[in-house]
Amino acid sequence: TKYRVAGSLENSDKIMMDLKSNAVVFIIHNRDSKPVGYQRRYVSKFAKPKTKTSLGFTRDFVMAFPNKGDIVVCEGPFTALSAWHYGFYALCTFGCNFTNNQFNAIMALAEKYNRKILFGKDSDAAGEKTAKSFKGRLILNGLDCRNLVPEEGKDLNDSWQAGKGFR
Secondary structure (H helix, E strand, C coil): CCCCEECCHHHHCEEEECCCEEEEEEECCCCCEEEEEEEEEEEEEEEEEEEEECCCCCCCEEEEEEECCCEEECCCHHHHHHHHHHEEEECCCCCCCCCCCHHHHHHHHHHHHCEEEEEEEEHHHHHHHHHHHHHHHHHHHHCCCCCCCCCCCCCHHHHHCCCEEEE
């Protein structure tokens, strides 16, 4: 399948477009900037399933969209990209659960850049459960975490697309 770059030059190594299957493809890199997998997110609202991940890829990585603001942890890459548009250093965990390696990577980035950690959870039961678990682990590590709540929709991406913000 042929891909072409979509989005800004800053993220061109992470975001591609699969024209054949009508999907945005997020390329996942390890800490050495080597590609380790991808997640295809189908554009059609009728797509089932709405994602397809490369064979053998484990969710043990975070996808980063670096920016100047505090760190925002998000479930999906579209939500993380929206957080980046708001000016945050956005991270995607590829789902509402997170692994120990993902948590450790988030902590390392917060320490490295001396930034607060915020949670851009989805406004659903899974997002609420994950936010509670994530906050609990941060508190055990002596840190606080606040939620970013979208002004419209169920996540930051919905709000950004609607031209709204967060609180």
